[in-house]
Amino acid sequence: MLTLKYITENTAEVIARLAKKHFDGTAIIAQVIELDNARKAAQVQADNASAELNNLSKEIGNLMKQGKQAEANAAKEKTVELKEIIKTIGDQQSAAEQKLNDLLVQIPNLPHESVPSGKHAEDNLVERTGGSMPTLYDGAVPHWDLAKKYDLIDFELGVKISGAGFPVYKGKCARLQRALINFFLDNARESGYLEIQPPYVVNAASGYGTGQLPDKEGQMYHCTIDDLYLIPTAEVPVTNIYRDVILNESELPIKNTAYSACFRREAGSYGKDVRGLNRLHQFDKVEIVQIQHPDKSYETLDQMVNYVQTLVDKLELPWRILRLCGGDMSFTSALTFDFEVYSAAQERWLEVSSVSNFESYQANRLKCRFKSGDKKTQLAHTLNGSALALPRIVAALLENNQTPEGIRIPKALIPYTGFDIID
């Protein structure tokens, strides 16, 4: 969430910038400021009363020691009123704090100045493109047909075992996925990321820390019996490693990578978007996470985008990078670049990565801070990105590389798959 300090000190600017996300902050921010003032006033009162009570208590202690029982009793009577004030004003203060927090989590992050205005996906800016468009042979088909033809993915079997959106991968496709995971992790490691194996279920505090809770509760599978959530991305457990942590400035940047299965309920999805591998309830992904000094986070964002670009290049996929417009960005992001690859038989661009700088928005919730020698502790910036999400990569690889003889594996992957064609 945004810091209260920033909102109160830059009110007009905050409202103006939120407008780019099509969020009208006028009313809510007025309320925030009002509550903040009420909170401060209450605290001053309650603190003064507490200070007085503390002094009185010490006095009573001394009087009792000296055997001045009568004076001590007189002083005790004075405490009654003070305790009353502390209780009622204190309650007012915590009520204001609670409401304040409830409001703050409803305010989205401020978009970076470079974010294009716009409401929908069509308003995103194409930043750059690369790779070459494949020319498919006559009779080329979408990946769901290839999946049948080569017995690679059994969607119906997944329905039987679990439900729609839980495909069963078989044979060379299962091996291809395993190869991709290793390929992505090895690349990340070579790029300086520390590999992490995180838990796949998290508690509510972690979900809150990265912003899935409370607003996106419906997106996660919830194991109510233990009150744990299946992770929708490795970002959640990995970023939460740094919850309530004060790092030393010299430790920055933190660079972590993790493979995980990801679980998403995707309530409300339908139609061509969910066909085949395009949208699943369970999928594999390798995530990269960085925690960086505020002065360097945009430089880092560029590096992460460039890194992801090397992956799609090595996989020989046609790609484009989108700078998301204000209306299409996530609630918590300040600047997001999406990667899309072209899946030639579907004739569609598929999103395979989203790389974002959250600035201090997540860090404020997480209480992830750093401190440098003499300077004060301050909030760090957090960034993350997919590098990469598997299913749509697999879809594009299958579709783009199909030939009458079989499906060709890109050169960079062959050492990982151990085969060069699916036939």
Add this chain to the structure above:
RNA sequence: GGAGAGGUGGCAGAGUGGUCGAUCGCGGCGGUCUUGAAAACCGUUGUACUGUGAGGUACCGGGGGUUCGAAUCCCUCCCUCUCCGCCA
């Protein structure tokens, strides 16, 4: 699942109802010494809110209670660890 132990500052570990935000040690930071380092010695070292400031307030797992006063007593919830059982 059964039984027991315990949750205190970065770590380790004391703590009698009052002068305890909390002993001591380690680590960290600064300094003396040294060509440099180590060692030794000296000093310093939690977080947040609040106040123009001196300062004030809160926090010893969470919440509640007793008391003039709670890290310390009571209730309750959560969590962790150990042993036994089961098990990849």
